[in-house]
Amino acid sequence: xxxxxxxxxxxxxxxxxxxxxxxxxxxxxxxxxxxxxxxxxxxxxxxxxxxxxxxxxxxxxxxxxxxxxxxxxxxxxxxxxxxxxxxxxxxxxxxxxxxxxxxxxxxxxxxxxxxxxxxxxxxxxxxxxxxxxxxxxxxxxxxxxxxxxxxxxxxxxxxxxxxxxxxxxxxxxxxxxxxxxxxxxxxxxxxxxxxxxxxxxxxxxxxxxxxxxxxxxxxxxxxxxxxxxxxxxxxxxxxxxxxxxxxxxxxxxxxxxxxxxxxxxxxxxxxxxxxxxxxxxxxxxxxxxxx
Amino acid sequence: xxxxxxxxxxxxxxxxxxxxxxxxxxxxxxxxxxxxxxxxxxxxxxxxxxxxxxxxxxxxxxxxxxxxxxxxxxxxxxxxxxxxxxxxxxxxxxxxxxxxxxxxxxxxxxxxxxxxxxxxxxxxxxxxxxxxxxxxxxxxxxxxxxxxxxxxxxxxxxxxxxxxxx
Numbered sequence: 001x002x003x004x005x006x007x008x009x010x011x012x013x014x015x016x017x018x019x020x021x022x023x024x025x026x027x028x029x030x031x032x033x034x035x036x037x038x039x040x041x042x043x044x045x046x047x048x049x050x051x052x053x054x055x056x057x058x059x060x061x062x063x064x065x066x067x068x069x070x071x072x073x074x075x076x077x078x079x080x081x082x083x084x085x086x087x088x089x090x091x092x093x094x095x096x097x098x099x100x101x102x103x104x105x106x107x108x109x110x111x112x113x114x115x116x117x118x119x120x121x122x123x124x125x126x127x128x129x130x131x132x133x134x135x136x137x138x139x140x141x142x143x144x145x146x147x148x149x150x151x152x153x154x155x156x157x158x159x160x161x162x163x164x165x166x167x168x169x170x171x172x173x174x175x176x177x178x179x180x181x182x183x184x185x186x187x188x189x190x191x192x193x194x195x196x197x198x199x200x201x202x203x204x205x206x207x208x209x210x211x212x213x214x215x216x217x218x219x220x221x222x223x224x225x226x227x228x229x230x231x232x233x234x235x236x237x238x239x240x241x242x243x244x245x246x247x248x249x250x251x252x253x254x255x256x257x258x259x260x261x262x263x264x265x266x267x268x269x270x271x272x273x274x275x276x277x278x279x280x281x282x283x284x285x286x287x288x289x290x291x
Numbered sequence: 292x293x294x295x296x297x298x299x300x301x302x303x304x305x306x307x308x309x310x311x312x313x314x315x316x317x318x319x320x321x322x323x324x325x326x327x328x329x330x331x332x333x334x335x336x337x338x339x340x341x342x343x344x345x346x347x348x349x350x351x352x353x354x355x356x357x358x359x360x361x362x363x364x365x366x367x368x369x370x371x372x373x374x375x376x377x378x379x380x381x382x383x384x385x386x387x388x389x390x391x392x393x394x395x396x397x398x399x400x401x402x403x404x405x406x407x408x409x410x411x412x413x414x415x416x417x418x419x420x421x422x423x424x425x426x427x428x429x430x431x432x433x434x435x436x437x438x439x440x441x442x443x444x445x446x447x448x449x450x451x452x453x454x455x456x457x
Contacts, residue, residue, distance in 0.1 A: 003312060006309075006310055009309035009353070009355045011358075035353070039352075039353070043331065043332075054355070106348055106421040
């Protein structure tokens with residue numbers, strides 16, 4: 001029987017309330033949202049918080065909306081709501097691609113976008129997605145809000161920039177014309193963590209790639225990104241040749257390790273193949289050839 | 292700590308440890324053993340029940356998190372002595388062998404049919420993709436859900452007042 005160790009429970013009524021509870025209970029207290037990362041960690045004693053602060057009442061942090069040409073996703077948005085958002089389909093179909101293969105429909109009813117990102121599991125699909133679209137994270141503390149790029153948000157496996165008395169409240173992604181995005185994942189069985197996954201976003205202007213984002217999950221990519229591959233695309237036309245060069249670079253610079261999900265050379269091969277597939281689909285979407 | 296929630300339409304209050312999981316709360320505190328306790332890792336889905344009208348895996352929710360909320364378990368499917376069409380479908384189409392996964396399967400199936408009354412086989416398979424049947428009886432489970440789709444719930448019985456008015 002797997003149960004968490006004894007823990008105290010508090011429920012926050014607002015973001016300010018959550019912050020003051022975090023202050024009061026100190027660094028060994030933890031926020032709990034959907035609980036689908038934290039409770040399994042607690043059952044295995046990999047996490048031992050002394051106090052859980054339940055933020056499920058913060059429904060005002062559950063939204064997907066447009067604000068001043070940015071797609072804004074509240075941290076308490078459930079996976080299901082990101083999957084079903086028409087704004088996501090319109091602007092960043094990479095999020096829909098990924099959500100379709102994150103866990104299963106029942107888990108997606110409960111798990112949250114913010115919880116997944118704060119868990120920062122090296123195999124987390126949404127981390128690769130938000131890295132690929134070059135999102136920014138909005139973090140609140142008692143003294144105010146700060147907005148940081150995802151590169152600063154991710155500080156290593158299971159480690160983020162969110163401090164002990166802070167809360168991730170929102171993700172923001174700039175919307176610019178000519179954008180296409182896609183996500184490709186290989187998993188051992190439906191709903192599993194990725195063996196390898198790659199996401200791509202392209203911004204095409206006047207037949208040239210103005211900006212590119214490539215996100216990688218489960219292959220040890222720093223900040224979930226492939227910066228060398230991204231750089232190789234900027235300024236090129238969105239051609240098969242450019243995609244091949246970029247995906248080769250992504251494979252070359254990835255740091256997969258052999259584990260029960262597969263040997264490192266297989267994962268490196270997957271990085272290349274999934275990156276090029278994601279780039280092809282992102283380009284087709286950027287030019288309106290695929291929904 | 293004291294938790295109060297509505298379970299199958301009735302308000303219940305119990306003193307529990309904050310670490311108690313919702314699956315153990317309904318089984319051990321309320322005696323509602325229809326909800327099964329399986330893998331403990333949110334993989335198998337036999338512990339699926341509804342929290343505020345949505346299917347969730349109750350091995351990965353604390354009872355404390357359900358405080359003030361509404362829970363529906365498999366015991367609530369049967370109305371009086373009338374089986375829910377989902378239950379009837381599992382009987383008619385041999386939708387269970389050992390029966391361990393059945394409560395979770397039925398709770399997901401009921402939710403699916405409430406939101407998509409005429410699901411395709413692919414939609415049914417997607418809906419139950421977070422649930423395992425180790426007898427591998429998926430084919431008959433899908434047939435059971437289709438049976439239920441073709442036999443809609445009987446409308447709630449008219450109250451005596453409504454009957455005399457008609």
